[in-house]
Amino acid sequence: MSSIRIKAKERKGEVDVKCLMKHDMETGLRKDKSGKKIPEHWIQDVTAESNGKVVFSCAFNTSISKDPYLAFAFSGKKGDTLKISWKDNTGATDSAETQIK
Amino acid sequence: MKHGLKSLALVALLGSSAAFAGGHGKSAAALIEEATAGYKQVSKETSYQWTVTVKTIKEAQKALDGGNEAEAKKLAQQALDLVEATRQQAQVESQNWKMRVPK
Amino acid sequence: MKKIIRNVAFGLVGLSVSAASVAGPEEDRQAFRKFYENRFPQVQPIGDFQNGVYSILPQAREQWEAIEEFPPYELAIEEGEKIFNKTFANGKSLKDCFGEDGAVREQYPHWNKERGMVMTMELAINECLEANGEKPLKYKKGAMAAVSAYMSYNSRGQSINVEIPSDDPRALAAYEDGKEHFYTKRGQLNFACADCHMHTSGMNYRSETVSPAFGHATNWPVYRAKWQEMGTLHRRFAGCHNNIRANPFKAQGEEYRNLEYFISYMSNGLEFNGPAARK
Amino acid sequence: MDRRSVLKVAGVVSAAATALVAMPRLAMAAYTEKAFKAKGGADALQNAYGANATTPSDQVKLKAPDIAENGAVVPVEVETDMQAESIAILIDGNPSPLALTADIPAGTKGLVKTRCRMGKTTNVTAVVKSGGKLYTASKEVKVTIGGCGG
Numbered sequence: 001m002s003s004i005r006i007k008a009k010e011r012k013g014e015v016d017v018k019c020l021m022k023h024d025m026e027t028g029l030r031k032d033k034s035g036k037k038i039p040e041h042w043i044q045d046v047t048a049e050s051n052g053k054v055v056f057s058c059a060f061n062t063s064i065s066k067d068p069y070l071a072f073a074f075s076g077k078k079g080d081t082l083k084i085s086w087k088d089n090t091g092a093t094d095s096a097e098t099q100i101k
Numbered sequence: 102m103k104h105g106l107k108s109l110a111l112v113a114l115l116g117s118s119a120a121f122a123g124g125h126g127k128s129a130a131a132l133i134e135e136a137t138a139g140y141k142q143v144s145k146e147t148s149y150q151w152t153v154t155v156k157t158i159k160e161a162q163k164a165l166d167g168g169n170e171a172e173a174k175k176l177a178q179q180a181l182d183l184v185e186a187t188r189q190q191a192q193v194e195s196q197n198w199k200m201r202v203p204k
Numbered sequence: 205m206k207k208i209i210r211n212v213a214f215g216l217v218g219l220s221v222s223a224a225s226v227a228g229p230e231e232d233r234q235a236f237r238k239f240y241e242n243r244f245p246q247v248q249p250i251g252d253f254q255n256g257v258y259s260i261l262p263q264a265r266e267q268w269e270a271i272e273e274f275p276p277y278e279l280a281i282e283e284g285e286k287i288f289n290k291t292f293a294n295g296k297s298l299k300d301c302f303g304e305d306g307a308v309r310e311q312y313p314h315w316n317k318e319r320g321m322v323m324t325m326e327l328a329i330n331e332c333l334e335a336n337g338e339k340p341l342k343y344k345k346g347a348m349a350a351v352s353a354y355m356s357y358n359s360r361g362q363s364i365n366v367e368i369p370s371d372d373p374r375a376l377a378a379y380e381d382g383k384e385h386f387y388t389k390r391g392q393l394n395f396a397c398a399d400c401h402m403h404t405s406g407m408n409y410r411s412e413t414v415s416p417a418f419g420h421a422t423n424w425p426v427y428r429a430k431w432q433e434m435g436t437l438h439r440r441f442a443g444c445h446n447n448i449r450a451n452p453f454k455a456q457g458e459e460y461r462n463l464e465y466f467i468s469y470m471s472n473g474l475e476f477n478g479p480a481a482r483k
Numbered sequence: 484m485d486r487r488s489v490l491k492v493a494g495v496v497s498a499a500a501t502a503l504v505a506m507p508r509l510a511m512a513a514y515t516e517k518a519f520k521a522k523g524g525a526d527a528l529q530n531a532y533g534a535n536a537t538t539p540s541d542q543v544k545l546k547a548p549d550i551a552e553n554g555a556v557v558p559v560e561v562e563t564d565m566q567a568e569s570i571a572i573l574i575d576g577n578p579s580p581l582a583l584t585a586d587i588p589a590g591t592k593g594l595v596k597t598r599c600r601m602g603k604t605t606n607v608t609a610v611v612k613s614g615g616k617l618y619t620a621s622k623e624v625k626v627t628i629g630g631c632g633g
Contacts, residue, residue, distance in 0.1 A: 005278060014592065018274045027600070044514035058585035059514040063577050063600045065556045066432050067276045071596035072585070148459065150451035151392045183392070190389065198387040201398045202232070203239040267548045270558035271598070411550075411627035429553035483552040 004096035008082045015076040015100050017048065017056070019084055020069050027062040043068060043086045050074065050082050050100070076100055129165050132177035133158060139184035147191035154183040229368050229379055229469060236470045240418040244406065253419030254477045260406050261413055268481060277353055277427040277479040280434045284354025287347055292336045301332035302355065309359030309476045313366060313465050315375040322378050322461040326352055326436060330456075343455035344442070349425040349434035356424065356478035364421065364476060366469040382466025385459060386417075391450030397463075421468040423480035430483065437464060512569065512586035519581050524573045524608065527581035531571060532612060540565075540618035545609035547624050551601060554626040560596040561609040561620075567593035569612040575621075576605025601626050 003022040008015055021043060028040030040062055048056040055074040076082075078100055085095030127135070136158050144150050161176035227235070240253065247259045258265040288298045288306055302308050312325040329351055330340040341348040368379050389396045400409065401417035408414075424437040438460045442452035453459040518531035528535035546560035559582075561570050570593065572582045577600075585595045593611065601607075601624060608621040 001282075005274075005282075007274065020274045020276065020278065022279055045512075054588060055591050056585065056587070057512045058583055058595065059512045059519065061519045061579060061582050063574055063579070063582040065598040065600055067279065069274055069596070069598045071273070071594075072591065073594050074591040144451075148453075149390060152446065152449045152451055153392050155451075186392075190394065194388045194390075197389070198384055198396065201387040201396060201403065202383070203235045203402070204227070263549060264552050267552045267558050270560075270596075271556065273596075429556045432555065 002096035003094045004084050004086070006082060006084055006096055006098045008098055008100045010076060010078045010100050013075055013077070014073050015050070015080075015082070016071070016073050017082065017084075018069075018071045020067060021046070021086055021094075022067055023086075023088065025062060025064060025066045025068060041088065041090060043088045045087045046070060046084065047086075048072070048082065048084045050076050050080050055082075129161065129170050129173035129177055132174060132181065133161050133165065136161070136177050136180035136184055139181060140187075143184055143188050143191065147188070149187050149191040151183055151187050154180055154187065157183060229376070232383065233470055233472060237418060239402065240405075240416050244416060251474055253416060253471075254422040254474050256419060256423065256480075256482065257413055257415035259419065260416065264413070264483070268483075271481045275427060275479075275481045277425075277434060277481060280350045280353040280425075280427065280479065281357050283347070284350035284352070284357075287351050288354050292333075292338050294336050296336050298329070298332055298351070300336075301328070305358045306351075306355035307358040307362070309356050309478070310362035310365060313461065313468050315367070315369055315372065315378065315465075317369065317372050317375075320372075320374050321458070322465045324456065324461055324464055325355065326438070327456050327461070329355075343436060344439035345431075345433060345435050349436050349439075352425045352436060353434060353479040356476060359476055360478075362476050364468055364472050364474050366465065366472055368469065378462045378465055379469060381459075382462035382464070385463045386466055391445065391448035393448040395448040397444070417467060417470070419471055419474055421464065421471045422474050422476055423478045423482075425478060426480045426482045428482045434479070512584045518584070520579050521581065522579060524575055524580045527573065527579070528571070528610065528617065531581060531584055532569070532617060534617060537610065537617045537619045539620065540611070541620070543609050543611045543618050543620035545607065545620040545622055547607045547622050549623075550625045550627065554601045554603075557599045557601050557607075557624060557626075558596070559599050559607060559609075561594070561611070563593040563611045563613070563618075565593060565611060565613040565618065567611050567613050568615075570595050571610040571612075572597070572599065573608040573610060574599060574601055574605060575608060576603050577601065
C-alpha cells in the first residue's frame with residue numbers, strides 16, 4: 001500500500017488537496033538506544049499532477065515533521081485524476097493516485 | 102488537625118533527605134543491602150514504589166564497585182531515606198486521599 | 205514551604221467535609237462533574253470536555269484543529285482495519301468477537317461478574333486473539349493501539365455508560381479502588397492524579413497546562429506529538445506515574461483497569477471520540 | 484507580523500544585488516543542497532531564488548501559533564492573493580532555516596499548509612515570490628519545554 005494518503009475535493013472550481021505521507025523524516029540529529037546517530041532520511045521532493053499536468057511541487061528540508069502533511073489548492077474539476085509522488089534522499093520513491101471528488 | 106499534621110510531617114520528610122538518619126557506622130555494602138530489602142518490603146506491603154529509589158540504589162552499587170566507599174555510603178543512605186519516605190507516604194495516604202474527593 | 209502550607213490547607217478542607225456520610229458512585233459522579241462545571245464554566249456545551257485540554261485552551265485548540273485536518277492517527281486506523289479483518293490460522297478473525305466493524309467501544313470498560321474483574325477493550329482484544337490461538341499484542345502501542353484506534357473510530361458518537369452493578373459488591377470495590385488511586389498521592393513528587401487534573405487543572409506546571417480529568421477517558425488511543433506515535437490510555441497512565449517518579453503499574457493490570465473503570469464512570473454521558481491527536 | 488526581523492534578514496543581505504536578475508522560471512520546485520543546507524535565511528533565499536532582497540508585505544498571510552504546542556509538529560500556513568510563482572517557509576532559528584519551497588504554477592492557488600519542526604523559540608518567515616520579487620511576513624513562535632514528559 002502506498003505511503004501517501006490523499007483527500008481531494010472540488011468546490012466551485014477549486015480543488016482542495018490534503019495529503020499525508022508516511023515517512024520517518026529522520027533529521028540526522030537523533031540517536032538510537034545505543035547512542036548511535038540515526039542517519040538523515042527524509043522526503044526531498046513532492047510533485048502533484050492532475051491529468052498528467054504538474055499542479056504543485058515542493059521541496060522539503062528535514063525540518064518538516066514526521067509523516068509530512070501538505071495542503072494546497074488548484075483549479076480543477078470532479079473526476080479528474082490527481083497523482084502525488086515523493087522522492088527521498090536515498091532515492092526511494094512512492095506515489096498514489098486518486099480521483100477528485 | 103491530626104491529618105493535617107501528619108501531612109505536614111510527611112512533606113517535611115520528603116523535603117529533606119537527611120530526615121531519616123539510621124545505619125551510621127555500617128559499611129556501604131550493608132547499607133545497600135538494607136535499602137534493597139527495605140524497598141522490596143515496602144513494595145510488598147503497599148503499592149508504593151518510587152522510581153528514584155531503585156536508581157539511587159543502583160548508583161550506590163556503582164560507586165561501591167568503583168571503590169568509592171564514602172560516596173556509596175552516602176547514596177545508600179539516601180536510598181534508605183527514600184524507602185522510609187515511601188513507607189510514610191503509603192501510611193499517610195491510606196487516609197488522606199479522602200480529603201481530595203469533591204463533595 | 206508553599207507546598208507544606210497547601211498540604212495542610214487541603215487537610216483542613218478535607219476534615220471539614222469528612223464528617224459527611226460516604227457517598228455512592230452516583231453522588232461521586234455528580235460532585236465530580238459539578239466540580240468541573242464550576243471550574244470551567246466557559247466549556248459549552250459540556251460535551252466539549254471530551255477534547256481534553258483543548259476544551260479550555262483556545263490558542264492550543266487552533267493548532268490541534270489544524271492537526272485534526274489530516275490527523276496522523278488516520279494511518280493507524282488503516283493499519284488497525286487490516287489487523288481487524290485479518291483471518292486467523294483457524295479461519296476466524298476479530299470480527300467473530302467484535303462484529304463486522306468492531307464498533308463496541310461503548311461496551312467497555314465493564315464489570316465482568318463471572319470473573320470478578322473489570323474488562324477493558326484492549327484486554328478483550330487480546331483475549332479474543334488468544335482464544336483463537338493467535339499471539340497477544342503488546343498493550344501500550346503499535347498493533348494494539350492501531351486495532352483500538354480502528355474500533356474506537358467506528359464507535360465514535362457512542363456514549364460512555366459505565367455501570368457499577370449493585371448486585372456484586374466486588375464491582376463497587378473495584379470502583380472504590382480506582383477512586384482511591386485517583387485521589388492518592390504517589391511518587392517522590394507526592395502528586396495524586398487529582399492534584400494535577402482536578403485541583404490545579406487549567407493551571408500550569410512549567411509551560412504545560414494540565415487537562416481536566418472530566419473527559420479523560422473518551423478519546424483513546426491517541427497520536428501524541430511527544431511520542432510521535434500512537435499510544436493507549438494505559439501507556440499514558442504509566443507516563444504520568446513516571447513523571448511523578450512513581451513506579452508505573454502494568455498495562456492492563458488490576459490497578460490500571462480499576463482506574464480506567466473509575467475515570468470512565470466519572471465521564472459517563474460524554475461521547476467516545478477516539479482516536480485523537482494530542483501534544 | 485514582526486517587521487524588525489524581516490528588516491534584519493533584509494539588512495544582512497543588503498550587500499547583495501538589489502536588482503533582480505531575470506531567472507528562467509523553473510518548471511518545478513526541486514531540492515537543492517545549496518539552498519536547504521544554507522546556515523542562514525539570506526543565503527538560503529539567495530541559493531533558492533538567486534536573490535535575497537525581501538519586502539515585508541501584508542499581502543503575505545502567515546498563520547503559525549504564538550506558542551507551539553509541541554516543537555515537533557508546528558502547523559504553518561502561508562497564503563497570498565498575489566500572483567505567486569513560489570512560496571517558501573523559513574524557520575530562522577533552525578540550523579538550516581529553509582524548511583520548504585513550493586512552486587505555484589498558473590491555476591494553482593497561492594497557498595501551502597504543512598507542519599514544521601522547531602528547535603527553539605524563533606521567527607518563522609513566509610516568503611512569496613511574485614513578479615520576480617520576494618515578499619515576506621514573519622512571526623515569532625515560542626517553543627517551550629513541556630512539564631509533562633510522559
